[in-house]
Amino acid sequence: MSDLDVFRTRLGTLMTRVRKELEDRDGALSGGFRLKGLSEEEAHRIRGFVGKEPGPHPDRVWIDLAHLDETVRHGYGVGLEELFEALGNPLRFRSTIKREEEELRARILAPALASPLYEAAWFRSWLEHRDTRAAVTRRVNSGKDTDTFGQAVRVLETVDAHACAPETPGAGAFPLLLQNLAVDATGDTKALNNERSLTTLVLSALAARSGTTRPADRDAEERRAFWEANDVVQDDLASRVLALNLPARGPVLGSWLTEAAEHGIPFQITLHQLVRFPPVPTARVIHVCENPAVLRLAAEELGMRARPMLCTEGWPSAAFHRLAAAAVSAGARLRYHGDFDWSGVAMAQRVAERYGADLWRMSAADYLDHVPARPHPLEGREQPTPWDPGLAEAMRERGAAVFEESVASALVEDLAER
Structure with a gap:
């Protein structure tokens, strides 16, 4: 030996x-x-x-x-x-390890500290948040994945610059495509897919920027809606909004919408169409629903006699936001109805805050009138209902969800009024 x-x-x-x-x-x-x-x-x-x-x-x-x-x-x-x-x-030696860790931490944070975004309070708040500090510490401790933080900063700079860029006269600014954003920052088209560490960092920062909370990791629909709220879309052809009897001015898409309204035909609009041929809706009041079953029933029973409608088909998409913003800018008033579940009232609150929309048949009384004998249980995080605090209290007490399609008949009665 x-x-x-x-x-x-x-x-x-x-x-x-x-x-x-x-x-x-x-x-x-x-x-x-x-x-x-x-x-x-x-x-x-x-x-x-x-x-x-x-x-x-x-x-x-x-x-x-x-x-x-x-x-x-x-x-x-x-x-x-x-x-x-x-x-x-x-x-x-401990002192050597500490010095190396400090040097690595400085290298990881350097892109953020050198970024023009560092002048913004939301960006500094994100950097100081315990989750962000923990993410940096994990990378320091492992000595690996030292590029992701810099990539997140590049993504945020692109999104922020896009939000601040003036729109082209006569046309809306094109949204950012998620895969292009990922390629520009990392060279990998899938780098911003769900449940990637880069995605978590970016969404946390965008939540700080908008004063909201980061969407749940496993809720793909909520994450899609969150991206689109920041004008980032996975596919501008897949981002859609459904319209009924919504005449509009403007070439191509405006003409299509007007002609569809003349026949009471539902019309599905893509974000690509809205950006390429931005319409100007002429309706003064537009009713908005979440479930296409409501719009379909209105088309079947009322046809061209139904009041102008939009349907988000779930979480409002970038296409919905584009068209809703155009309508409100042209003087329209939105009236919104959605599901009586926690996700539904959260959507209602966001639409009300963003567009000054009225909440349509979304009171505690409306909820209690339609609670079924064998209800579906409420799921998810409880949400406030500031337009009617009694609604959240009633939902919490009953523990029941009331989905929009179950009250479609009552909604269609409103849509028939002139």
């Missing part, structure tokens, strides 16, 4: 503890430590090596670091620090 094998095998327990002590002490040899819980054979071997007599506790040995260093130098011609180098595993 070679000299080094003696330390690796016969004195392994001793050397493991010596390493920890020296690294924590930055190599200082003053003082010592006590090894405990040794087997009889280990204790005998270690005492023999350091020249100690058995004490009152046979499973313990006191180790004086300076004496151990002197023993190793006398027997092998090197000190403890050189011995660990010879064993192929040099000491890493």
Whole structure:
């Protein structure tokens, strides 16, 4: 057995503890430590090596670091620090590790600190948030994935610049496509897909920017809606809104909408069409529903006699926001109805805040009038209903969801009024 094998095998327990002590002490040899819980054979071997007599506790040995260093130098011609180098595993002193960690942290944060976004309060707040600090610390501790933070900053700079850019006269600004945003920041079209670490960082920052909360990790629909609220879309052909009897001015799409309204035909509009041929709706009041079953019933029963309608088909898409903003800018008033569940009232609140919309048949009384005998249980995080605080209280007490299609007949009665 070679000299080094003696330390690796016969004195392994001793050397493991010596390493920890020296690294924590930055190599200082003053003082010592006590090894405990040794087997009889280990204790005998270690005492023999350091020249100690058995004490009152046979499973313990006191180790004086300076004496151990002197023993190793006398027997092998090197000190403890050189011995660990010879064993192929040099000491890493605590001060060295701390300095390296500080340097790595500075390198990870450098793109954020150098970004023009650092002037914005929301950006600095995001950097100081405990989740962001924890994400940086994880990367420092692992020594890996040091590029993702800089990539997140590049994505945020692009989104913020796009939001601040003036629109082209006569046309809306084209939204950012998610895959293009990912490629520009990372070279990978899938880098901003759901549940990626980069996506989590970016969505957290955008939530700080908008004063909202980050969408749930596993709620793909909520995440899509959140991206689209920041004018980032996965596909401008897949982002759609459904309209009924919504005449509009403007070439191509405006003409199509007007002609569809003349026949009472539902018309599905893509974000691509809205950007390419932006219409100007002429309706003064537009009723908005969440479920297409309501719009379909209005088309079947009322046809061209139904009041102008939009349907979000779930979480409002970028296409809905584009058309709703155009309608409100032209002087229209929105009236919104959705599901009586926590997700539905959250959508209602967002539409009301963003467009000054009236809430249509969304009171506590409306809810209680339609709670079914065998209800579907409420799920998700409870949401406030500031337009009628009694609604949230009633929903919490009943614990029942009332979906929009179950009240479609009552809504269609409103749509028939002139």
